[in-house]
Amino acid sequence: xxKIRSSEITPEHVFLSRRxxxxxxxxxxxxxxxxxxxGGVSVPASSTTEDEMQPEASGAVDELGDSANSxxxxxxxxxxxxxxxxxTAVVDLVGNFRTSPWQVEVGGLVHNPKVYDIDxxxxxxxxxxxxxxxxxxxxxxxxxxxxxxLARLLEDVEPMADxxxxxxxxxYDPDQMPGQKSPWYVWPYVEGLRLDEAMHKLTLMATGLxxxxxxxxxxxxxxxxxxxxxxxxxxxxxxxxxxxxxxxxSLWMAAAPxxxxxxxxxxxxxxxxxxxxxxxxxxxxxxxxxxxxxxxYADEVAPLYPDMSPSLFF
Amino acid sequence: MTRLRxxxxxxxxxxxxxxxxxxxxxxxxxNDLTANPIQAVTLRTGKTALVLLTITLAIxxxxxxxxxxxxxxxxxxxxxxxxxxxxxxxFIFIGLDYGFDFGLLKDALLEKRFALVGLAAGLLLLPLxxxxxxxxxxxxGKNWKRLHRFIYLGAFLATVxxxxxxxxxxxxxxxxxxxxxxxxxxxxxxxxxxxxxFQQIVSKRMAHFRVRRDGQRRTSVLESSD
Numbered sequence: 001x002x003k004i005r006s007s008e009i010t011p012e013h014v015f016l017s018r019r020x021x022x023x024x025x026x027x028x029x030x031x032x033x034x035x036x037x038x039g040g041v042s043v044p045a046s047s048t049t050e051d052e053m054q055p056e057a058s059g060a061v062d063e064l065g066d067s068a069n070s071x072x073x074x075x076x077x078x079x080x081x082x083x084x085x086x087x088t089a090v091v092d093l094v095g096n097f098r099t100s101p102w103q104v105e106v107g108g109l110v111h112n113p114k115v116y117d118i119d120x121x122x123x124x125x126x127x128x129x130x131x132x133x134x135x136x137x138x139x140x141x142x143x144x145x146x147x148x149x150l151a152r153l154l155e156d157v158e159p160m161a162d163x164x165x166x167x168x169x170x171x172y173d174p175d176q177m178p179g180q181k182s183p184w185y186v187w188p189y190v191e192g193l194r195l196d197e198a199m200h201k202l203t204l205m206a207t208g209l210x211x212x213x214x215x216x217x218x219x220x221x222x223x224x225x226x227x228x229x230x231x232x233x234x235x236x237x238x239x240x241x242x243x244x245x246x247x248x249x250s251l252w253m254a255a256a257p258x259x260x261x262x263x264x265x266x267x268x269x270x271x272x273x274x275x276x277x278x279x280x281x282x283x284x285x286x287x288x289x290x291x292x293x294x295x296x297y298a299d300e301v302a303p304l305y306p307d308m309s310p311s312l313f314f
Numbered sequence: 315m316t317r318l319r320x321x322x323x324x325x326x327x328x329x330x331x332x333x334x335x336x337x338x339x340x341x342x343x344x345n346d347l348t349a350n351p352i353q354a355v356t357l358r359t360g361k362t363a364l365v366l367l368t369i370t371l372a373i374x375x376x377x378x379x380x381x382x383x384x385x386x387x388x389x390x391x392x393x394x395x396x397x398x399x400x401x402x403x404x405f406i407f408i409g410l411d412y413g414f415d416f417g418l419l420k421d422a423l424l425e426k427r428f429a430l431v432g433l434a435a436g437l438l439l440l441p442l443x444x445x446x447x448x449x450x451x452x453x454x455g456k457n458w459k460r461l462h463r464f465i466y467l468g469a470f471l472a473t474v475x476x477x478x479x480x481x482x483x484x485x486x487x488x489x490x491x492x493x494x495x496x497x498x499x500x501x502x503x504x505x506x507x508x509x510x511x512f513q514q515i516v517s518k519r520m521a522h523f524r525v526r527r528d529g530q531r532r533t534s535v536l537e538s539s540d
């Protein structure tokens with residue numbers, strides 16, 4: 001079989017949204033968005049169906065030249081406490097998780113509050129971003145995400161002048177997410193970003209990986225990806241986004257305030273009481289790697305933090 | 315019968331203690347150790363060591379409370395198996411995980427209290443494993459028993475190591491700690507006296523019950539043969 005680079009494969013959501021396009025040709029606005037979504041993405045010559053596709057052999061590399069982790073590793077080793085704290089068991093518990101219908105309510109200090117259907121969000125121009133993900137537990141992966149910059153969504157709702165932070169919330173549904181029955185954590189999962197962090201060009205709303213629809217264990221149908229912060233900041237299965245004036249308290253800040261701060265920027269100089277932050281294990285490798293400041297995205301994001309006080313890394 | 319039972323207990327001990335290692339090697343062979351195999355083997359060997367240590371510590375109180383004398387002979391084996399898993403756990407951490415990079419390991423020890431207390435627990439158990447032989451028992455005399463009391467501190471530190479290691483939800487480690495603390499309380503002389511009194515009452519009752527049951531059986535046998 002001829003190897004197909006993942007960048008050459010039409011993402012499933014684009015492929016599905018094309019049908020949507022045919023249905024809604026009358027709507028000029030959404031039509032032009034979808035056309036843009038199709039632009040630059042070639043239709044694969046192979047007749048391989050979605051299910052037969054083996055996305056492991058993607059050849060995707062990050063900008064430092066490191067290969068993406070396999071689809072199997074990315075989808076079988078997940079921190080998703082809404083299901084279970086066992087990283088290898090999440091995949092077994094997500095079978096019945098409903099990601100459609102799905103709505104994301106965007107409100108708070110905005111001029112144009114809106115409830116988006118997941119299909120509306122898939123209508124934003126989708127792109128592939130190969131990012132490193134650094135878990136606070138000392139392991140990392142390279143993941144080829146598909147999605148769109150969060151800035152697009154925020155521009156759409158027009159933040160007010162006094163909006164300083166963005167607060168995100170995960171679905172709360174203990175029937176579907178058994179981990180939420182644990183009284184140990186304050187559900188639902190909440191995360192937050194400063195507005196300028198949220199508007200940064202690297203900050204992504206991911207809807208897929210390896211050109212496929214985002215699997216439930218990776219945060220379907222839509223999640224945040226902030227590659228220069230520890231993984232727990234990249235909240236999954238989002239249902240609510242609010243623009244607020246005060247710094248939000250995340251689930252982890254509430255659970256262990258001495259260990260997890262609001263910023264949680266990757267920094268090898270700030271130790272953690274349990275895991276090495278100076279080094280990390282890239283999944284699939286035997287040795288340890290040096291952890292990079294801002295997870296290797298310092299050139300892009302250091303200007304966000306002119307005052308490099310340690311609290312920004314905590 | 316008692317010989318058979320002793321053999322059974324011996325067999326169960328060796329099989330039980332070796333099974334986790336067998337499963338680990340099997341999963342390794344099957345390439346089934348998760349996407350992060352080094353973490354998986356570290357956690358699995360550590361957990362097995364803690365379970366075996368707790369069982370080792372439980373044997374004396376189980377004998378005091380319920381008179382399980384046959385178990386006493388297995389205590390040494392369980393202790394040695396514990397030490398083996400601790401050693402494997404330790405070498406996985408410093409060798410496989412940290413690649414014997416002593417600079418990194420030094421930082422890890424200084425920054426991470428769980429690592430420091432884990433090392434302390436391991437170092438406390440090491441001399442106990444070395445002096446487990448009859449020869450050392452003879453050579454050390456009275457001091458042998460004193461030395462081996464270090465298992466109490468070692469076991470407690472092992473549960474502290476586990477508690478400090480987990481992320482946020484410390485309920486399971488606290489259960490281990492509670493069990494270990496209970497097993498230590500049962501060793502306090504006054505508690506122990508109470509416990510052995512309890513055991514005497516229980517065994518007397520049991521003997522009484524056995525006599526009555528056997529007596530009844532005998533009469534019923536007589537009746538049926540009538």
